[in-house]
Amino acid sequence: MTYKPGRHFLQIPGPTNVPQAILAAIAMPTIDHRGPEFGRLGLEVLTGLRAVFKTSRPVIVYPASGTGAWEAALVNTLSPGDKVLMSETGWFASLWRSMASRFGIEVEFVPGDWRSGADADAIEARLRADKTIKAVAVVHNETSTGVRSSIPRVRQAIDRANHPALLFVDTISSLASMDYRHDEWGVDVTVAGSQKGLMLPPGLSFNVASEKAMAAAKQAKFPRSFWDWEAMLASNATGYFPYTPSTNLLQGLKVALDMLAEEGLENVFARHDRAAEATRRCVQHWGLELNCLDATEYSSSLTAVRVPAGHSADKLRAEILARSNMSLGNGLGPLTDRVFRIGHLGDFHDLMVTGTLTGIELGLRATGIPHRSGGVNAAIAYLAGNAGPIEPPAAA
């Protein structure tokens, strides 16, 4: 029997649950991508995206997964043999690093423990020691570890070292769920994707390039065609694309941008902060360990939870999938089988927080992982006392 009653809980940290209104927009007929209706759609989404990135710069949209936008950041700004400084925050930082190495970029990797954010002091020290470094690349929210790095602190490190390096930031799992400011934080290239905070299916990815990054692109020697910013921006000026865009995903993106604008980005961030705090209180009640070591670096879009030694996070996830029809994120790299990851981002509300946590507690019982029962009550108590943007009813 393949039928499973009840809706699947997709609580991995991306792809996230896609709201019905977005699915409906994607299901509309595909339109002519050279016709007048598309031009209006193109201009509308390209303009609307700027508010989400908090930028006055143009936003570039690729019909690609986030990995493509990583590549675009590198090939548009750098040349073979250039040196880049990256921080080992976890799996995604490591993947970006291997991509750069395969291009013949020389990567210096600031070592990390997969439980902490990028070390701004170490970045500053490396920049002071080496004036030839062309770019610093940081993952804002490391999806493999549940740790957020402070982008303003990395920016300050570059400025204190008085270093000309560009700043690249991967916001794939933070954009539209955690505060992010391309312009104000002095980021040169932002990388993002559609399938996490933007509540879309996978298939779109984004770059925002500062004026400094655009100037670097003029000197950059990497061959590029599909990822070329210049051709893209030239077409985008009138709402069109140099090749066939993901028409239907852009129809969905328009709805997603409307939803984010209606709720208000600050409310969106507060909703994620609140879901994350409720989740952590539950985990701490269970007596399980958060993977993120420093409370100032907690991610608001996911929580990575360590299982006690001698227990298997993958067995727990398999049990939860079979029993409760819920998917949780797996541990990646050295965290394989050591952590499970709870995605609480995108189209997400209180009942999904408590439902997710209930499914996990059922799984902890079934697999015999030692824990203190009743974690969900700790989450409920927190949610009840923090109504968020909704006004609690006045006392009678």
Ligand SMILES: *Cc1c(COP(=O)(O)O)cnc(C)c1O
């Ligand atoms: C999901 C994710 C990626 C990978 O994006 P793809 O769409 O799978 O190519 C990269 N970086 C971070 C931080 C992510 O969360």
